[in-house]
Amino acid sequence: MTKVAIIGSGPCGLSILRAFQQAEEKGHIIPEIVCYEKQKDWGGLWNYSWRTGSDQYGDPVPNSMYRYLWSNGPKECLEFADYSFDEHFNQPIPSFPPREVLYDYILGRAKKANIKKYIKFNTTVTQAKYNGSQFEISTLNKIDNTLNTNNFDYLVVASGHFSVPYIPEYDGMKSFPGRILHGHDFRDAEEFRNKDVVVLGSSYSAEDISLQCYKYGAKSVTIGYRNNPMGFKWPDGMKEVYYLDRLEGNKAIFKDGHEQNADAIILCSGYLHHFPYLEDTLKLKTGNRLYPPKLYKGVVWQDNHKMMYLGMQDQFHTFNMFDCQAWFARDVIMDKIKMPSDEEIEKNISKWVSEEEILEDPIQMIDFQTEYTKDLHASSDYPKINFELIREHFKNWEHHKEEDIMTYRNNSFSSPVTGTIAPIHHTPWAEAMDDSMDTFMKSK
Numbered sequence: 172m173t174k175v176a177i178i179g180s181g182p183c184g185l186s187i188l189r190a191f192q193q194a195e196e197k198g199h200i201i202p203e204i205v206c207y208e209k210q211k212d213w214g215g216l217w218n219y220s221w222r223t224g225s226d227q228y229g230d231p232v233p234n235s236m237y238r239y240l241w242s243n244g245p246k247e248c249l250e251f252a253d254y255s256f257d258e259h260f261n262q263p264i265p266s267f268p269p270r271e272v273l274y275d276y277i278l279g280r281a282k283k284a285n286i287k288k289y290i291k292f293n294t295t296v297t298q299a300k301y302n303g304s305q306f307e308i309s310t311l312n313k314i315d316n317t318l319n320t321n322n323f324d325y326l327v328v329a330s331g332h333f334s335v336p337y338i339p340e341y342d343g344m345k346s347f348p349g350r351i352l353h354g355h356d357f358r359d360a361e362e363f364r365n366k367d368v369v370v371l372g373s374s375y376s377a378e379d380i381s382l383q384c385y386k387y388g389a390k391s392v393t394i395g396y397r398n399n400p401m402g403f404k405w406p407d408g409m410k411e412v413y414y415l416d417r418l419e420g421n422k423a424i425f426k427d428g429h430e431q432n433a434d435a436i437i438l439c440s441g442y443l444h445h446f447p448y449l450e451d452t453l454k455l456k457t458g459n460r461l462y463p464p465k466l467y468k469g470v471v472w473q474d475n476h477k478m479m480y481l482g483m484q485d486q487f488h489t490f491n492m493f494d495c496q497a498w499f500a501r502d503v504i505m506d507k508i509k510m511p512s513d514e515e516i517e518k519n520i521s522k523w524v525s526e527e528e529i530l531e532d533p534i535q536m537i538d539f540q541t542e543y544t545k546d547l548h549a550s551s552d553y554p555k556i557n558f559e560l561i562r563e564h565f566k567n568w569e570h571h572k573e574e575d576i577m578t579y580r581n582n583s584f585s586s587p588v589t590g591t592i593a594p595i596h597h598t599p600w601a602e603a604m605d606d607s608m609d610t611f612m613k614s615k
């Protein structure tokens with residue numbers, strides 16, 4: 172029987188486990204599947220941990236999420252086509268839930284599909300090699316320290332790319348008297364109450380961690396961008412300045428001449444696609460972009476069609492795009508989708524990569540990733556979902572952010588699966604200090 176190894180049980184790993192389970196439910200014979208997960212539980216990044224640095228076994232902590240993290244995009248844009256929010260919660264809920272609520276939703280589908288049985292927890296993949304016909308996967312059980320090597324016909328890498336921080340260095344860091352941390356280790360904005368905070372970066376982490384610090388009472392928040400500013404209308408007490416030059420004592424000096432006293436520097440400088448367990452010929456080498464090269468349909472490794480990557484793109488679309496990828500990967504593995512010739516594959520990848528390279532703004536990027544997701548969706552039996560509505564939602568969401576970065580999360584969107592219109596949350600995001608599921612679910 173065909174054997175498939177899946178690495179990681181975050182949203183992408185769970186998507187492909189669900190894809191196989193759905194095929195089985197429909198009467199197909201599915202391959203033998205093993206999913207390796209180095210954490211003790213499933214959900215990947217959504218599985219919050221207070222830990223930073225190393226875990227109790229000495230391994231790097233993969234978690235990057237923090238307390239009070241609320242979805243930064245409408246939940247309707249990430250809804251599963253086969254498991255709606257209405258089905259999970261039995262009542263309509265607002266469009267921007269906190270982490271715990273989305274985590275509950277992700278796990279709801281996984282529990283319903285009964286896929287936990289495929290996952291080997293506390294098991295780190297230490298090496299993956301291709302021997303010409305099979306993948307040799309070596310693992311370490313972190314609890315009892317046992318080493319194992321097993322052979323598989325297919326390998327699905329779903330180990331994520333927002334877990335290993337990219338940490339730049341600036342002059343003066345060694346002697347800076349305050350705290351320097353990467354967003355990966357940020358856990359609680361309360362720590363920065365009454366502090367002068369400098370945040371470096373201009374993407375989602377910089378935006379959200381800055382807003383968190385402001386919301387929970389930082390004295391000032393100064394964001395240093397490197398290339399393009401985010402350009403939102405920041406509230407009083409927040410500002411965006413050009414590129415950090417150096418630190419002198421506790422002073423941050425920027426290349427535009429701006430100077431700012433700082434108690435803490437938070438590096439929101441992104442993450443590395445880091446696969447230390449993969450041999451070089453199997454390793455995806457890319458920055459965070461919408462169409463990493465060498466992946467046919469954004470999924471199948473160009474140099475070895477028995478290897479798939481899930482969720483390696485920079486993302487507007489998330490869970491339902493991962494699902495479309497997972498359903499596609501499943502059908503390649505189950506031989507329902509035939510791979511085209513090497514020339515066709517090369518042509519297809521080049522087309523998407525070159526189209527991505529000329530995108531100029533978020534609206535064009537949304538269109539690009541929507542077209543990609545729709546293209547994948549058309550190739551499998553992933554259930555019906557309205558990607559045109561999702562496209563429109565993303566564009567409105569961008570406009571809401573431009574209008575007011577403090578209020579964009581108070582808007583309501585409609586479901587691309589059920590049509591349900593989300594109620595407005597009882598407390599505007601800027602005033603909602605309690606992010607627990609209990610408080611969120613109360614109607615008042």
Ligand code: NA7
Nearest residue numbers: 339371372373374375376377397398439440441442459486
């Ligand atoms: P991203 O989206 O990969 O962004 C990384 C940011 O880091 C980006 O703005 C970069 O600026 C910036 N960067 C990189 N190096 C530096 C240096 N040396 N100095 C200043 N700024 C730097 O990562 P995020 O953590 O923001 O988001 C990850 C995911 O989390 C995201 O998809 C959301 O779903 C949540 P650049 O544009 O290159 O100048």
